[in-house]
Amino acid sequence: MAKSLWPKSSSERVDSALSAHTVMGLVISALLFVICVSGTIAVFEDELEWWEQAGTPAVHEVSPAVMQATADEIMRRDPETTHLYLYPPRDNWPRFVAGGDNGVFVLDADGTFLRELKAPWNDFLIELHYYLTLPHQPGMILVAIFGVMLVSMAISGLLAHPRIFRDAFRFRRHGQARLAQADLHNRLSVWTAPFLVAVAGTGAMIGLFGVVALVFAQTNYEGDTKKLAEAIFGGEVVEPDTTRTPLNGIDTALISLERDIPDANPFIVIVHEPGTRSQHIEIYGDETDRLIYGETYTYSTDGELLATGHNADGPMGQQVAMSMYRLHFGDFGGALMKSIYFLLGILLCIIVATGLNIYFLKRREKGRHAPRLEAMWSGWIWGSTAMFPITLIASMLGLAGAGLIALYWLGSVAFSVGATIWMTAASAGRAFRLVLGLALLAAPLLQLIRGDVDGSNAYALTASALMLVTGAAFAAKAVRARHAPQGDAVAPSRVG
Amino acid sequence: MTLTDYALAILSTCGGLAGLALLFAVWRKPGRPLLLGLGWALVTASLVVWFLVNLDRGVAQVSSLLMLLVAFAITWPGLKGVNGLQAPVRVRKVALARPSASQLAVRIGSGVWTFLLAGPIAGAIALYAGGALLRVTAPDTGNPANAAVTAYIISLFLWALISTLLLMEKHSLRRTLYAGGALAVVLCAALL
Numbered sequence: 042m043a044k045s046l047w048p049k050s051s052s053e054r055v056d057s058a059l060s061a062h063t064v065m066g067l068v069i070s071a072l073l074f075v076i077c078v079s080g081t082i083a084v085f086e087d088e089l090e091w092w093e094q095a096g097t098p099a100v101h102e103v104s105p106a107v108m109q110a111t112a113d114e115i116m117r118r119d120p121e122t123t124h125l126y127l128y129p130p131r132d133n134w135p136r137f138v139a140g141g142d143n144g145v146f147v148l149d150a151d152g153t154f155l156r157e158l159k160a161p162w163n164d165f166l167i168e169l170h171y172y173l174t175l176p177h178q179p180g181m182i183l184v185a186i187f188g189v190m191l192v193s194m195a196i197s198g199l200l201a202h203p204r205i206f207r208d209a210f211r212f213r214r215h216g217q218a219r220l221a222q223a224d225l226h227n228r229l230s231v232w233t234a235p236f237l238v239a240v241a242g243t244g245a246m247i248g249l250f251g252v253v254a255l256v257f258a259q260t261n262y263e264g265d266t267k268k269l270a271e272a273i274f275g276g277e278v279v280e281p282d283t284t285r286t287p288l289n290g291i292d293t294a295l296i297s298l299e300r301d302i303p304d305a306n307p308f309i310v311i312v313h314e315p316g317t318r319s320q321h322i323e324i325y326g327d328e329t330d331r332l333i334y335g336e337t338y339t340y341s342t343d344g345e346l347l348a349t350g351h352n353a354d355g356p357m358g359q360q361v362a363m364s365m366y367r368l369h370f371g372d373f374g375g376a377l378m379k380s381i382y383f384l385l386g387i388l389l390c391i392i393v394a395t396g397l398n399i400y401f402l403k404r405r406e407k408g409r410h411a412p413r414l415e416a417m418w419s420g421w422i423w424g425s426t427a428m429f430p431i432t433l434i435a436s437m438l439g440l441a442g443a444g445l446i447a448l449y450w451l452g453s454v455a456f457s458v459g460a461t462i463w464m465t466a467a468s469a470g471r472a473f474r475l476v477l478g479l480a481l482l483a484a485p486l487l488q489l490i491r492g493d494v495d496g497s498n499a500y501a502l503t504a505s506a507l508m509l510v511t512g513a514a515f516a517a518k519a520v521r522a523r524h525a526p527q528g529d530a531v532a533p534s535r536v537g
Numbered sequence: 538m539t540l541t542d543y544a545l546a547i548l549s550t551c552g553g554l555a556g557l558a559l560l561f562a563v564w565r566k567p568g569r570p571l572l573l574g575l576g577w578a579l580v581t582a583s584l585v586v587w588f589l590v591n592l593d594r595g596v597a598q599v600s601s602l603l604m605l606l607v608a609f610a611i612t613w614p615g616l617k618g619v620n621g622l623q624a625p626v627r628v629r630k631v632a633l634a635r636p637s638a639s640q641l642a643v644r645i646g647s648g649v650w651t652f653l654l655a656g657p658i659a660g661a662i663a664l665y666a667g668g669a670l671l672r673v674t675a676p677d678t679g680n681p682a683n684a685a686v687t688a689y690i691i692s693l694f695l696w697a698l699i700s701t702l703l704l705m706e707k708h709s710l711r712r713t714l715y716a717g718g719a720l721a722v723v724l725c726a727a728l729l
Contacts, residue, residue, distance in 0.1 A: 054705075061704030068652060186656065192697035193655075197704070210564045212611055225612055232608040235600060245693050253664060253689055260668030260727040261675060269689075272681040330538075330592040358686030364593070371601070373594045381601045388608055 058200035065197065066396045069190050072173065074393045075425055075453075076187055079170035080240070081386030082429060084371050084379050086163055088500050091136060093160040093436075095501035096493045097147045099135040105292035107152040108310065111139050112291050114154065116315055119143050125312035127291075131327060133375040134308075161441035162433045165449070171248075174446045178251065185248025191241035198230055205231055219402035226395040229388050236385045237392070243369035246362075273362050278339045278348045282319040288312070290342025294322040297344035302326065305338065321347060328353050332364035332373055376500075394422050401466075412465065417457050419466035423473030424456020425449075430480035430508070437487050475519035481512025542590040546599070549590075553583030553603050647709055654716045659699040662719045667692025669726035 082089070091097070112125050122141030130137050137148045138158055145158040172180025199205060209231055212224045230237070254269040262268035291312060298305050305326035314320050320342060325335035337350030352363040367373045371382025401415045428449050432440075435448055460469035485505035488494060494501060538546070556579025563573045583603070587595035636644065671688035675681050699719070706712040 057705040057707060058701070060707075061701055064651070064704055065655070065700070186660070189660070189693060189696050190656075190700065192694070193700040196697055197701045200701070200705075210561050210611060212614075228611050229608055232611065233604050236604055242690075242693065246689065249693065253667070253692065256664040257668050257671060257685070257688070260665065261671050269685060272685040330594050332593045332597055356680045356682040358682035358684070359680075361690075362682070362686050368597065374598050378598060378601065381605050384605055384609075385601065388605075388612075 055201055055203060058197050062194060062197040062201050063400060065190060065194055066400065069187060069194075070393055070397050071421055073187055073191065074390060074422060076170060076173070076184060077386065077390045077393055078426055078429070079166055080244075081383055081390060083166055083170045084383045084386060085504070086166065086370075087134065088376075088379075088504055089166070090158075090160040090163040091498065092488075092501045092504045093162060094147060094156065094158070094493070095488065095498050095505075096495050097136075097155055097498070098149055098495055099497050099499075100130045100137040100148070100150045101135050103129045103137050103150060103152070105295040107150070108295060109289075109292035111148060111152045112288060112312060112315070114152075115139060115141050115146070116288050120316070123314060125310075125315050127310040127312075129307060129310065131306065131308045132329075161445065162436035164442075165432060165436065165445040166429075168446065169449065174450070181248045182252055185245045185252075188241040188243075188245030188248065192238060192245070195230070195234060195238055195241070198227075202227060219399060219406065222395050222398050222402060226392055226399060229392050229395075233385055233388050233392070236382075237389060239368055240386075240389070243365045246365050247369060273359055275348075275350065278323075279313070279319045279321045281314060282317060283314070284318040285316060286318050286320070288316050288320065290320075290340070290344065291322055293342065293344040294324065294340035297340060297346065298324055298326075298338055301346055302338065305336070308335065331360075332367050333360055334363050334366050376503075413461050415466040416464050416469050417461040419469040420457040420460025420464070420473065421453065423470050423477065424460065425453035427456065427473050427477035427480060428452045430477065430484050430512075433484045434480060434487060437484065437491070471519050471522050474515050475523075478512045478514070478516030478519060481508045482516065483512075485509055538591060545586055546590050546595070549583040549586035550599055550602060552579045552586075553599060554606065556580035556583065557603065557607055651704070651709065651712070654712060655700040655703050658716050658720060659703055660696050662699055662716065662723050663692045663696035665720075665723040665727040666695055669723055672727065 108127055108129065111127060115122070115125055119141035122143060125139070125141055126145070127139040128137065137150065138145055139148060140146055140158070147155045147158050149155055168174050171177075171184060173184055174180070175183060205227055208227070210228075212228055213220050250269075251266075254266045257269050258264050258266045291310065295307065295310070298307060305324070306329065307324045308327045309325035311323045311325075312320060313323060322340045322342070324338045324340065326338060328336055331353055333352045336353045337348075338346060339348040339350075341347055352359060371379050371385075374381075397418050401411065401418065404411055431452060432445050432449050436445055440448065456469075456473055460466075460473075464472065485508045488505065494505075496502075556576045559572050559576030559579065563569050563576060580603075583599055584596055587599040589595075591598065667688040670691060671684055674684040674688065676684065699716075703712050703716055706715060
């Protein structure tokens with residue numbers, strides 16, 4: 042066997058690290074699992090948002106004149122808005138939506154307002170993943186702290202397993218269940234470590250910005266919490282002037298951008314302080330070979346380029362900070378990259394689930410068998426996962442907002458409590474996988490029955506097909522497992 | 538990306554996979570340093586080619602792809618075959634002593650205190666350490682973005698590290714003293 046490059050650890054240090062890893066895992070695993078599953082699904086948040094209104098058509102190109110007319114119409118509908126947001130279609134996202142502070146609309150290529158953008162389940166998903174459905178400020182901080190703790194788990198995991206790189210390819214599928222579970226947990230952790238640290242670290246950076254700004258304001262910026270953002274992203278381009286003036290210049294700005302930077306690839310247009318003398322137009326261009334969210338070009342209403350954000354060629358710190366979002370959500374290579382991130386996310390969920398499985402199997406070996414807790418964990422894992430398609434169906438039947446949030450948490454707890462009282466870990470896993478499969482099958486079928494599908498919408502059709510296939514696979518496996526001969530959940534008689 | 542870029546990217550991905558296969562072969566039968574070096578060289582080359590073709594986005598793309606393929610290749614049979622909590626397992630029968638009410642209360646109190654130390658207090662130590670670092674590294678003139686982002690990233694990593702180290706300390710009094718001392722030092726460095 043090759044020599045390990047990893048420094049030798051004393052057994053005491055390994056024990057301490059393993060103990061730290063276990064304690065942290067026990068405290069955070071249940072909610073961390075929900076954050077991981079919701080984040081895995083949220084990789085496709087744009088696609089799912091469209092799926093909820095699948096009857097709206099694909100749009101491949103929008104002219105500057107249509108953009109201007111759209112902005113005018115939004116201002117007419119929402120005159121008090123402080124910003125206008127226009128999302129023209131781009132290469133890998135053929136959709137046109139636009140709105141203000143009080144509502145966003147779906148449009149066609151001519152700028153006709155088709156309907157208000159309503160995606161209650163996607164909104165719920167975002168509330169869950171970004172804020173754990175708590176009030177936004179504390180919720181985002183809490184979720185971000187889970188990101189820090191996940192990095193902490195990675196550190197303690199590495200310290201607790203001095204042979205983790207030496208055993209990088211080892212997988213014992215047979216023999217003791219705990220060893221097989223430990224191998225699954227450790228191998229996935231090692232091979233997905235860069236993804237795990239990137240996702241957890243970027244999540245922490247996004248969510249803790251407000252807290253860090255507060256601390257750095259005390260230590261460096263004389264109490265001014267805006268200074269950190271200004272230090273990284275730069276300050277306001279135009280001084281505010283609230284004198285009313287007609288909205289104009291969006292078409293001029295887009296034509297000027299096409300002339301100034303032909304390959305800018307605009308995908309977001311934001312009009313700041315619309316209808317005032319300080320109104321100006323910020324355009325995000327997609328840099329398709331960079332991780333940064335986008336390069337920004339700020340134009341005046343008469344088409345003069347006022348500023349470039351230099352997100353792509355500015356200081357390295359600014360480039361790193363601007364890369365957090367795409368790195369976190371896997372939005373850097375269209376549907377293929379998102380699919381890869383989705384699968385890596387599933388592996389992360391497996392790492393979290395197997396972590397506690399190992400803990401329970403160790404307890405059994407030490408004579409501290411906890412069948413109720415095992416059933417509770419199994420019920421939580423599969424129940425909270427099954428609640429995602431169940432809430433999706435509920436939202437299609439009209440439930441939204443707080444109702445969806447309550448249904449998700451109450452349902453997840455009910456599954457877990459039900460498993461604790463009436464089931465074993467194995468039977469709970471089988472039963473709730475069947476529920477998950479059936480719910481995944483039901484959601485696209487319900488959409489089909491309602492007739493809210495546009496045949497040209499390849500994204501929605503693909504999402505429906507994937508739900509049907511995944512649902513059928515889960516249901517079939519659960520049914521097969523039900524009829525297969527089962528091993529004992531526990532075999533106390535084997536060793537006295 | 539041009540057609541040539543795509544061709545290069547696909548070739549280098551295959552090269553990266555071949556490199557990982559070589560590393561696996563060396564792991565199975567060690568003592569072949571040439572193959573080991575070649576394996577690492579191929580993996581590194583695939584990252585470099587993707588960087589040349591698609592800059593940092595390219596590196597992220599090929600890294601994600603390789604991670605996924607290897608993780609699945611190694612664990613897929615296990616994912617199908619491992620029964621998790623359903624698997625039979627040897628169980629020892631041990632007479633368990635139930636803790637008294639006072640022992641339980643002490644245990645819960647200690648757990649809550651440990652949680653506070655490893656969570657918010659470790660966070661305060663790390664963030665103020667980041668602030669202290671920024672005081673030293675922020676330039677008097679010029680763009681402060683590099684210093685600010687470096688301090689930000691280091692403070693988050695420190696938080697994770699300090700949490701781990703505090704949890705690794707077995708004695709709760711020592712754990713408390715370490716945390717208190719560190720907090721006092723960083724507060725002085727950051728605010729005075």
